[in-house]
Amino acid sequence: MHKRGTTKLIAAALLAGALLAGCGADSSDSGTSQAEPAMGRADSAGGQAEAPAAEEGGTAGKGTNTAAQAPDLRVDQRSIIYTGSITVRVDNVTTAAAQATGIASAAGGFIGSDERQSGSGADTANLTLRIPAAKFSSVVDQLAKLGHEETRGINTEDVTEEVVDLDARISVQTARVESGKKLLAQAKTLDDLVMLEREVATREADLASLEAKKRRLADLTSLSTITVVLLDPDATGAAPDDEPPGFLAGLAGGWDALKASLAVLATVLGALLPWLIAIGIPAGAAVYAIRRYRRRPATTP
Structure with missing residues (x-):
């Protein structure tokens, strides 16, 4: 009886072990089968994730091309008009004016105007210099060393947007002129010919006006303007603009x-x-004599 109980226990343990082994295999197989689809989904998700990345790369490439076509608006590429004025008191106006002319020529510029006054012991000179914009600051500093600097004024005007707008308008107007010329070549009646000639002439005039504005801006941005006032030691400088406002200004005036x-x-x-x-x-003496004569009493015979 004892042997039979032991045999049953052993058989039950073996059966339980077999069952556990089978369950482990099933769970392992199911885990493997479940993992494979998950990896497949991950791979497909990865593939889908890579596609937008490629699209973004393409979009970025397009954005880069667009930015390359846009105008360069960095500080060193902007269109800026420089104007300045400086007043210097010098020992000899004629010598200083010659030196200022030499400074302008050495910088690649020229004299725009030269006005000088002399007399009564006071000499002055008023020079207008046109200087390349890149040499503007250095030329102003050189002019200040001609003597004793009394006043200095620097002004800048950024016309980059105006230049960009003019370029766009010139491009559009050029296309309009070309299209008008093509239509003019195809005119078949006298009325159409006259009308198209008038239209082409108007478009060409507008284009010429825009190009003239562009040349003017190009001149102002490429060549800066510096007004130089040279005074000798006895000359009177420009009066400072520090008059008192209001009542005091009226009283002084x-x-x-x-x-x-x-x-x-x-x-x-x-x-x-x-x-x-x-x-x-003499007139007063005559009037006095007449009055005195009238006051004398008349003499009786």
Whole structure:
């Protein structure tokens, strides 16, 4: 009986082990079968994920091409008009003017205008220099070293957007002129010929106007303008713009006007005084004699 119980226990243990082994195999197979589809989905998901990346790369490439066609608006590529003015007091105006001319020529520029005044011991010169924009700052510094710098003013104007707009309008207008010429070549009646000639002439005039504006801006941006005022030690410089506002400004203006009026009146009196002396004294003597004669009593016979 004891042997039979032991045999049953052993058989039950073997059966349980076989069952457990079978379950483990099934779970392993099912896990493997479930993992394979998951990997397949991951691969397909990866493939789908790569496609947008490629599309983005293509879009980025297109964006790069578009940016390359757009105007370059970096600071060093912008269209800027430089203008400046400087007042320098020098020992000799003629020598300093010659030196300023040499500075402009060495920088690749030229003299736009040259106005000089001399007399009463005070010499002045007013020069307008056209200087390449790249040499603007260095030329201003060189001019300041000609003597004692009294005033300096620098102004800049960014016209990049205007230049870009002009380029676009010129391109469109050029295409309009070409299309008008093509239509003109195909005109079959006299009326059409006259109308198209008038239209082409109008379009060409508009194109010429736009091109003239473009050349003007190109000149202003490529060549900066510097106004140089040279004063000798005895010359009076430009009056500073620091007049008091309001009532004080009116009072100062009225006082200046009064002094000017008194100066004019004194000039007129000085001019009339010799005539008053030459004519007034004899006339006064005659009037006095006449009055005295009338006051004398009449004599009786």
